[in-house]
Amino acid sequence: MSLGLYLLLGFVKSFIIINVYLVVFAYTVWAERKVLGHIQNRWGPTRVGPFGLLQPIADGVKLLFKEDMTPPFVYQPIFTIAPVLALVMSLMSVAVIPIAPVLHVLGFDVPMQVTDINIGLLFILGVTSIGVYGIALAGWSSNSKYAMLGGLRASAQMISYEASLGLSLVGVLIMSGSFSLNEIVHQQEGFFWGFIPNWNIFRGQFFGFFLYLIAAYAETNRVPFDLPEAESELGGGYHTEYSSMKWSMFFMAEYHNMITVACVATLLFLGGWAGPVFGPPLLQTLIPLGWFCLKVAFFLFVYIWIRGTMPRFRYDQLMAFGWKVLLPLSILNVVVTAFFVAWFS
């Protein structure tokens, strides 16, 4: 493939996938408000468009036209860079996520992801770990006590839970023997015993799945681990001093990270796009994509469901849980999985 075609294809794919991501973000926010509303016995957004479906657009316009205020006491360069860093890092991880099997059109093989690299999973972990800077630097550069406490909490929490997050994935990696997300999904196709899907969650990674989910909730700063922005004690946490689009960049970054977590959980534990496929050829190419979207949507719903149900941890509980419960359990999961794989191979 020539360099020009390569760049063009990469650009087109990135453009499409980033726009899809932004739309999914907008409607995750809508779904969150709607579901939370029903959990709390009220309606949620209903005024703008049918079922409030145009609410995200109204919110976007509102945020665009708000005054972008920079308080005089902040450290200007880093204050500006921090939200951009958070957003860019959250968008980068989507580049390696395959959303459907390779598509065959007009004799071309079009992989349904921006780039397929051997170490896809490590790439996502690396980008996530850089994303911490956005929040930590926002807290520091704001130069106010609430933002500072929020930033400190966020960085401590994310460093602590990153270890468990990585270790909870090692079980899957041992079973599949590859870092490539495509390869991991391919191994989960089909059934065993005739009817149980060959997904990693049913093949001994049941425990690892929940470890990953807990660690990922902490990593994305969501309830019950949303201490960095605990509004009852910290105002807004690390983004207290931000307004307008700079604030919405943090907002977008948080939701993009949620979507990435949902995608990774789907790919590693729930078999990605694997599922029953039927019908004419056109339908056969679309159904795997449908399965993938359905599974991701389920994870996003669980996120919202938990937000509507759980209270927030106390800070010492959060740290004790991370280091004394979650980390030993993840190590145990790795050891037991390795033992079984070695025993049966």
Added chain:
Amino acid sequence: MELLLFWVFAAICIGGALNLLAQKHPINSALSLVVVMASLAVEYLLLGAEFVAAVQVIIYAGAIMVLFIFVIMLLNAGEEPHGGKTSMVAKLVGIPALAILAVMLVWSLGTQAGGSVAVAGAEPGPPQVIARLLFNDFLLPFEVTSVLVLIAIMGAVVLAAPLKPHHAEQILEHLKSGGQN
């Protein structure tokens, strides 16, 4: 293409390193170091070492430097004055060390060039190769290094250990007497 990218990121890497020295504020220096680490990771990637590049980002840029930033945030370190008098140690040890490093660099470039060097744009090898090297061929050095890290952690725990009981009693006495003695 790869060669061009290699030089671009090499320039960014060295620029970041120089900026690290030039900046007065510790947080700017720490962020410059992050830039150096990240561009080094890109260089590894261009040389076909995918796994090393990913680990470089996850461990150095993602974990160790975050801890640096964390400490700077906690201590709330301000700007450091530059210039003034240079310490004697820096002159007596630093300059010869720099000279030795320069000689070594020139020597290794002169004698090793054209040998077994990685080429920009090399095809990445599978991570299994590194795993085999680490856990078969170099198992002993690898494990010894991890024991070394363990000793360092234990040392840190001993240094930061809580006070002995009789120290605590002395402090309690001090507090009971209203901080008089």
